[in-house]
Amino acid sequence: MSGAASEAQPPRIAFLGLGWIGRMRLEALAKSGAGIVAALCDADASRLAETAQKHSTAETFSDLDALLKEAGDRLDALVIATPNALHCRQGLAALEHGLSLYVQKPLGIEAAEVDRLLDAAQTADRLVEVDYTYRGLSGAARLRESVESGELGEIFYAEGVFHNAYGPDKAWCFDPALAGGGAFLDLGVHLVDLILHSLDCPEAEIADITAWRRDLADHPGIDGFTALNFHLARGPRCRIMTSWHAHTGKDCDFRLTLFGSEGTGEIRNTGGSFFDFEFLRKTGRNEEILAADHREWMDRGIIAWSRRLAEMKSYNASAEINRRIAKIVDAVYDR
Ligand SMILES: NC(=O)c1ccc[n+]([C@@H]2O[C@H](COP(=O)([O-])OP(=O)(O)OC[C@H]3O[C@@H](n4cnc5c(N)ncnc54)[C@H](O)[C@@H]3O)[C@@H](O)[C@H]2O)c1
Known part of the structure; x- marks a missing residue:
């Protein structure tokens, strides 16, 4: 199915990687009816079989090459939810078969990969969206509107914090x-995305990147704590701090604050939760809660992408934001 998605028909979507996030997004999309779960792929046979039981009309594959070769022309898009370093290679293969993409973050593990993938998507003229889940918060939409309307005035500083007391449990x-x-x-990467997205500057030049990284003991290159500063040309200075397993006194500490000349906008989690968030506007010594979110926000991204895909498969300039994010990633990891 290499031409345009037929109008108003839900797109036919293949899911690659049926682990934690892959299955969550698959179930959300299936429930919404915004897309058809047409094919499943995972290297783990038991996971594949378990998911196929619930989605018996989907074709199943244990490897992507076979999926693309045998079912590629019956598909509109591929959702990629495999380990980070596989995203670029798998995305390029799918683009070669004319598929659009919904990729778990990060789009690639370095700028060269992200550039290669976006260049290929531009050439193939296919939609590429990355699952920057926090954009689904209604608070994120409110923050963006507050910037756009000028209500916060000139944004001169952005500060983001994301501490996860658990860290991952996968090898x-x-x-x-x-x-x-x-x-x-x-x-x-979620915080960098939210800053650029809120300021609506996906193609902003980024300068003066300085990063300090503390890698996990016995895992060089795998940071447990990172502090980062950068400057958006004609925009704010920015500071970000992230960690796994730091002593932060709660499960999760998430905050994104945009300081403006007329007010401050802030998205933050509540009660140390990974799921509950609020959006506040602060003026002088007053603060007002303007939005609250509980769980339902997490699936909005894939549903919106699938609905957009049903209308148009063309390359989206908004994907350019990933080149900027990847430039920062390279600075953090000395690449
Ligand atoms: N958007 C978010 O907020 C968010 C949250 C968590 C994870 N993620 C991202 O999602 C991705 C997956 O994370 P996860 O936690 O679900 O991992 P996971 O380990 O639970 O799942 C990965 C799956 O990929 C499969 N797989 C690995 N190599 C494969 C291959 N070559 N072909 C087919 N299948 C293969 C594995 O068998 C596994 O089922 C990562 O890139 C991660 O960064 C994003």
Whole structure:
């Protein structure tokens, strides 16, 4: 199915990687009816069989090459939810078969990969979206609107914090060849995305990047704690801090604050939760909670992408944001 998605028909989507996030997004999309779960692929046979039981009309494959060769022309898009270092290679293969993409973050583990993938998507003229899940918060939409309307005035400083007291429990996350990095690549990319997305500057030039990384003992290249500063040309200075297992006194500490000349906008989690968030506007010594989110926000991204895909498969300039994010990733990991 290499031409345009037929109008109003839900796109036919293949899911590659049926682990924690892959299955969550698959179930959300299936429930929404915004896309058809047309094919499943995972290297782990038991996971594949378990998912196939629930989605019996989907074709099943244990490897991507076979999926693309045998079913590629019956598909519109591929959702990639495999370990980080596989995203670029798998995305390129799918683009060669004319498929659009929904890729778990990070799009690639270094800027060269991200550039290669986006260049290929541009050439193939296919939609590429990355699952920057926190954009689904209604608070994220409110923050963006507050910037756009001028209500916060000139944004001169952005500060983001994302501490996860648990860290991951999967072996690949500690293997630099598969993970490409640690806490920053896992959590920090969400904050960089939210800053650029809120300011609506996906193609902004980024300068003066300085990063300090503390790698996990016995895992060089896998950061447990990272502090980063950078400057957006004609925009704010930015500071980000991320960690796994730091002593932060709660499960999760998430905050993104944009300081403006007329007010401050902030998204933050509540009660140390990974799921509950609020958006606040602060003026002088007053603060007002303007939005609250509980869980339902996590699936909005894939549903919105699938609906967009049903209308148009063309390359989206908004994907350019990933080149900027990858430039920062390279600075953090000395690439
Ligand atoms: N958007 C978010 O907020 C968010 C949250 C968590 C994870 N993620 C990202 O999602 C991705 C997957 O993370 P996860 O926690 O679900 O990992 P996971 O280990 O639970 O799942 C990965 C799956 O990929 C399969 N796999 C590995 N290599 C494969 C291959 N070559 N072909 C087919 N299948 C293969 C594995 O068998 C496994 O089922 C990572 O890139 C991670 O950074 C994003």
